[in-house]
Amino acid sequence: MPSVQLDGEPVPADGALPRESLGSFGARPFGFYVHVPYCASRCGYCDFNTYTATELGGGASQAGYAQHAIAEIRQARKVLGESYVPVETVFFGGGTPTLLPAKDLVAMLKAIKGEFGLSADVEVTTEANPESVDEKYLVELAEGGFNRISFGMQSTRPHVLELLERRHTPGRPEQCVRWAYDAGFEQVNLDLIYGTPGETEDDWRASLEAVISAYPDHVSAYSLIVEDGTRLASRIRRGELPMIDEDVHADRYLMTDQLLGEAGYRWYEVSNWAVSEDAHCRHNMLYWTGADWWGVGPGAHSHIGGTRWWNVKHPTAYAQRIEAGHSPGLAREVLTAEDRRIERILLELRIAEGLELGVLSEKGRSAAELALQEKLLEPLPFADGHAVLTLRGRLLADAIVRDLTD
Missing domain, CATH: 3.80.30.20 (tm_1862 like domain)
Structure with a gap:
């Protein structure tokens, strides 16, 4: 981590x-x-x-x-x-x-x-x-x-x-x-x-x-x-x-x-x-794909149902909390619907299963149309409304994500 x-x-x-x-x-x-x-x-x-x-x-x-x-x-x-x-x-x-x-x-x-x-x-x-x-x-x-x-x-x-x-x-x-x-x-x-x-x-x-x-x-x-x-x-x-x-x-x-x-x-x-x-x-x-996991250990991150938290970092602090019967969790954040939408774009665009373009904002959809025209994205076969990065798009994935999440 x-x-x-x-x-x-x-x-x-x-x-x-x-x-x-x-x-x-x-x-x-x-x-x-x-x-x-x-x-x-x-x-x-x-x-x-x-x-x-x-x-x-x-x-x-x-x-x-x-x-x-x-x-x-x-x-x-x-x-x-x-x-x-x-x-x-x-x-x-x-x-x-x-x-x-x-x-x-x-x-x-x-x-x-x-x-x-x-x-x-x-x-x-x-x-x-x-x-x-x-x-x-x-x-x-x-x-x-x-x-x-x-x-x-x-x-x-x-x-x-x-x-x-x-x-x-x-x-x-x-x-x-x-x-x-x-x-x-x-x-x-x-x-x-x-x-x-x-x-x-x-x-x-x-x-x-x-x-x-x-x-x-x-x-x-x-x-x-x-x-x-x-x-x-x-x-x-x-x-x-x-x-x-x-x-x-x-x-x-x-x-x-x-x-x-x-x-x-x-x-x-x-x-x-x-x-x-x-x-x-x-x-x-x-x-x-935004599923749930529990992260065990110093500094580990977890996510359950839109709540993300992270443990104390140092093994000594972690051991002390565990031995006291306390959660080792240091802090957490509850994700808003908008947070989760943005994260979905950030993560799903990176996988070959592609991104459902319907989750994009109006500005994001315009950016996606441009990316399709420039061959950075291509429609995903057999998945209507989804697009996937092309090889050239994978080289520019971070920039494309920024455009789609604006």
Whole structure:
């Protein structure tokens, strides 16, 4: 989760939700996000709410984390009442969830199952750094109910990995893909980052070719974003590294879409490709389609029925609230109908299912007509009144969203 905290009203000590939000619980798909905020080291580009052992301070530890998270899961059951709404997706993110023992991840999953129940086709994902797992660890996760895993590959080139301050060795992510499938995982994702200073076109092509040769069923590829306050931002500001080149990012994206397309992958969200609809990340689709989820852990964000809240950030503060029997929620906001309309445009425009143009304002519809004429949008076949970004439109997605939400 990003480290920035939004302003909002305080969350009640017992975490109680507004009546209208609680009353709508069950009307939309429901999932859990479990944030594990620990990393072996901090990558120079990372702005997520993560901590190394030396940054934790007193009152929090990796060893006790699972029990604190389980306590929040039990709080969630109390807040949401006794309605039977089985969990459709669970996603463990970080940080590096696989720094914890596999039994801890399985214990948290079992707590979610015990309190809420899991749907028959539940998707259970964990993120992992390639160096943080081995064959035995992956078997433990698969036997414990995990069926999807996302490995942070980022690049195959040592000099790119070094600049990103990533620790895995080239070839390890591809090996992990094989181990995961052998262990029984149904779906495997590899994460890539393009546009790193010093990365050449040949470097990026080599990374894509390595991914394709490993043949996971899902690939995520994100442009490198320079976040304020990171070591990467400081190095660029001091002139040690060149600034990010947006034209290079566009070229890298076009190469990504071409090579993955030729290998049988199809985009379903601006930064995500899969070999089939069954391989789509259903948990992320919860976010992109305005569904409900409970975020467990320090800094985690949640959304239930139009109320969004976020937990205290530091693991020590989180542990203290949990041990006191209080909600770890720091603040929240109740979204207005207009807020939800704008968010729907922001998110649904990014997915291949497209956006229903009827949700646009009069000015937004005029902007959409212009985007259709300029081939940035195209009508979505078999979905009257919906439009989807073209390839060129995906390159300009942020600008198009601004025009449509005016």
